[in-house]
Amino acid sequence: MKLIATAQDSGETLYEQISQHISRLIEQGTLRPGERVPSVRRLSQQQNVSIATVMQAYRLLESRGFLEARPQSGYFVRLRHWRPPAEPEISKPRPVPATIKTGALMMRVMEAIRDPSLVRFGAALPSPELLPTEKLNRTLSAASRRNPELSNSFDPPPGNTALRNQIARRAIDTGCELSPDDIMTTFGGQEALHVCLRAVAKPGDTIAIESPTYFGILQVIESLGMKALEIPTHPRDGVSLEALAYALEQQPVKACLFVLNYNNPLGSCMPDENKRQLVEMLAAKEIPLIEDDIYGDLSHAQERPRTAKSYDQKGLVLLCDSFSKTLAPGYRVGWTAPGRFKEQVAYYKLVSTVATASLPQMAIADFLANGGYGHHLRKVRREYAHKVQLFTEAICKYFPEETKVTRPTGGHVLWLELPAQVKAVELFELALGEKISIAPGPVFSARQRFDNFIRLNCANPWTPALENALLRLGRLVGRLQEAGSK
Ligand SMILES: Cc1ncc(COP(=O)(O)O)c(C=O)c1O
Missing domain, CATH: 1.10.10.10 (Winged helix-like DNA-binding domain superfamily/Winged helix DNA-binding domain)
Structure with missing residues (x-):
């Protein structure tokens, strides 16, 4: 056969x-x-x-x-075939809005992220060897030679036309019908989130988020003086729609901000049918959804999931994305398709950074048109699937047996639930002493919960030194578990 x-x-x-x-x-x-x-x-x-x-x-x-x-x-x-470890359960955050104070721990984590002398499991940066840096840089210089004037004039919102054309074409793969006019470019995904949030809510408003969620999302909500309502989130399927429906009845939610495809740090991916129901549920209440799809292209299979935006009939979904995880974190090129909030979003973009830098936009547009982006994605998808697998196996080998690990089907981070006795912040400090950075669980929560959880980035090149760092980290976890049991 x-x-x-x-x-x-x-x-x-x-x-x-x-x-x-x-x-x-x-x-x-x-x-x-x-x-x-x-x-x-x-x-x-x-x-x-x-x-x-x-x-x-x-x-x-x-x-x-x-x-x-x-x-x-x-x-x-193989004789002893490896068995995947248990997975963390759905989160159970407090069902009331919180005022976020990210504080000193976040700054310490950021410092560690920048330190090149550390083995960097802490930052969710893409693997440098998987970025087409040389090709992009060549594309950038060719673009500046070909069009010197455009490269040094500024391009106010909505931003570079050629890039918006390319983004609209690629959106077909996400199930979306977008025209270049629906799209506005930004400085990375973070600026897209920031201007969209400003466009839909004001200080004091409550924003529903996943639990756990990316700390940059907590920071942007904090910086705008808004409150966060954390919704129970499953490590595989994402936000619980039942819990969200209940929260919308109980609390004055002004907007939702979710990472539906491969949430950072969970790696969860909401099934497409749930996305459709989510969009319908919010549309019935006229609640906007800011959808952060920065990891959507990094599925481990060769097909990517749809976006919630693809089900949006009323212009209530503000899709945000960037090329930081797939092509160039340093170029700072992101974008948003803000639906019916287009004018407000353009206004906030204009008053905050006026325009997105021209040359990086031109280079990314050319790369998308001629640089083999599809081929590049096929390669990084395979590689990240492989790296996540290698990390999971190493965690099974080197961490205490009680450790639970997520099973993401996209992206390049793992979320670990450590034995209850282990405090992630203490582990973070001890690991720095071993020249290893990790991201401790509390920075992913509005109320600094998840104190026995950590996030590990699996994107780094797999080398004996990296495996050894995982072994040392696992031993530290074991030591803290033992000390906590006494
Ligand atoms: C979920 C999520 N959204 C947004 C960002 C920020 O993206 P950018 O670097 O393009 O600003 C990140 C970066 O790690 C992220 O993980």
Whole structure:
């Protein structure tokens, strides 16, 4: 029987399809631990694919811990196949709005993020080796030579036309029908969130957010003098719609600000059907939704999920995004499609930063048009899936058994629930002593909860030094657990 569909059918490469079939056979018990898997030659003949493709699939399965290569004998199912650890449960935040005070801990975490002498598990930065930096920089200089005048004149809102054209084209993949006129460019995703929030709410208003959520979201709400209402959020499916519906009955929620695709730090992804219901629920109450889709392109499969914006009939969804996670964190190019709030958003953009820098916008527009963005995404999706897997396995090996870990299907961060005795802030300080930075749980909560949780960034290149840092971190967790039990 031929196992494999054509690559075009599923959008995945042949070797990924082969590796998935073999891993399924292992999980189902058809291929058992210690058994030899079909030889490379046999499988290549059977499936009518090249030897190189099968080799690539087997190497991938080896790196993911399914197979082991035995010299002169071929590939075998690994004897002790790794089992994923337990997952954290849905969060249970207090159902009343909080005034946020991010305070000194956040500043300490930010300092550690900037320190290049540390092993940086703390910042959710993309992997430098996976960014097309040289190509982008060449594109940037070519753009400035080709159009010196445009590169040094400023481009007030809505921003660079060529870039907005490219963004509108790519939005088709997210299920959205956007025209370039619907889009405004910004300085990164953070500015997009900031101007959208200002456009829909004022100081003292309550904003519903996920629990936990990205600390930059807490900071922007704090800086605008608004309050945060944390909604129970499941590590796989995201915000509980039931809990949100109840919260909307009880509290005067002015707007929602959610990261629906691969939330940072949870990695949760709201199923598309729930997104549709969410948009309907908010539309019935005329409540705006700011949707931060900065990780949406980083699905681990070769297809990305839809956005809530794609279900928006009333112009109430303000979609925010940026190229910081996929192409260039340093170029600071982001954008928003703010629906019916277009004028207010343009006004706040104008009064805060006037215009987005011209040259980085031109370079990203050219890269999207001619630089092979699709090919680039296929590569980073595979790589992040692999890195997250390697980290999860290492955590199983080096951290106490009670550690719970999320199973994200996109992005490059893991959220860990450590044994109850371990205080994340104490671990953060001890880890700095070991030259390792982590992000402690309390910075992801309006009320500094999650005190035995941490977020780890898995994007860094996997090296023996990095694995050793995970081993040392795991030992620290073990020591704190022991000390806490006494
Ligand atoms: C969920 C989320 N939104 C927004 C941002 C900020 O994006 P940018 O660097 O483009 O301003 C980040 C950065 O880590 C993030 O994780």
